[in-house]
Amino acid sequence: MLDVKKLNDREREEILLKVEQTAAEDERAITGCARAVLHALTEHLGMGNEEVIKAAAPLAGGGARSGHLCGALTGGIMAMGLAYAPSILRGASEVPGYVKAMELAGVLCDRFKSEFGALNCREIQHLMWGRSWNLREPSEREEFLRPEFHDRCGDVAGKAARLAAEIILENAE
Numbered sequence: 001m002l003d004v005k006k007l008n009d010r011e012r013e014e015i016l017l018k019v020e021q022t023a024a025e026d027e028r029a030i031t032g033c034a035r036a037v038l039h040a041l042t043e044h045l046g047m048g049n050e051e052v053i054k055a056a057a058p059l060a061g062g063g064a065r066s067g068h069l070c071g072a073l074t075g076g077i078m079a080m081g082l083a084y085a086p087s088i089l090r091g092a093s094e095v096p097g098y099v100k101a102m103e104l105a106g107v108l109c110d111r112f113k114s115e116f117g118a119l120n121c122r123e124i125q126h127l128m129w130g131r132s133w134n135l136r137e138p139s140e141r142e143e144f145l146r147p148e149f150h151d152r153c154g155d156v157a158g159k160a161a162r163l164a165a166e167i168i169l170e171n172a173e
Contacts (some may be wrong), residue, residue, distance in 0.1 A: 012169060013040030018163040019044045024158030027072070030145065033157045037075030038163040041082075048082045060166035065135035068111060070121045072157040073112050076164030080105040083168050091110050111163045114158065128152055 018107070019040045024034035034056035042048035056075055062068040085101035117127045121152050125144075127130035129152075133144040144150060 005090040007169075015044050015167055015169075016162050020158040020162040023069070023161035024095070024125055024154040027146075027155075027157035028151050028154035030150070032060035033071035033153060033160075034075035034078070036154075036157045037072050037161040037164065038078060039078075040158075041079045041164060041168075044060070045079075045083075045165060047079070052078070052082065056159045057058045059089070065141070067120065067122035067125075067132065067135065069119055069126055070112070070116075070156065072160035073109065073119060075157075076108050076112070077105045079168065081110060084171075104171060108164055108167055112160060112168070115159060115163065124156065 003067065012152060022043060023036045024111045025039035026039055027033050033041070037052050038048060038053050038056050042053065056071075056078060058064050059074045060071040063074070080101045083101070085094045086097045088095065109119060111115040116124050118124050120147060121135075129149060132141040133149075135141045
């Protein structure tokens with residue numbers, strides 16, 4: 001992972017801007033909101049790998065296009081795990097890194113909700129456009145993917161990635 005202790009304020013802001021721009025551009029290119037966020041964070045903070053990005057593919061659209069927890073937020077939550085959680089499974093809930101990942105993921109959820117007014121994909125859509133789409137329905141998904149709608153999801157992905165990066169940089173040891 002990037003050695004954030006050596007970053008000055010200007011370098012830190014440059015990284016945050018790159019993270020936000022990369023995630024927004026990736027999502028607008030329809031790579032999937034969770035993947036876009038993870039790609040931006042792994043690329044610019046030096047964490048994770050391509051397998052993690054692949055694993056996030058079905059999280060778009062609120063998890064398998066279900067409209068539930070925002071995929072961009074889910075990508076950010078996954079990044080908290082990459083940054084802090086241990087790889088052990090049994091007894092992990094007692095390990096400080098696990099606890100830290102959970103706490104910081106909660107901070108991310110709070111900041112995300114403050115920014116967008118909701119955590120749920122369909123609720124965010126409704127707040128942004130006054131309606132939501134059933135992304136499992138091909139005709140509705142096709143309508144949603146028009147630039148006047150979908151491009152704003154790039155803004156959500158960019159901001160989610162930036163929020164996650166801010167938390168990771170604030171809490172680097």
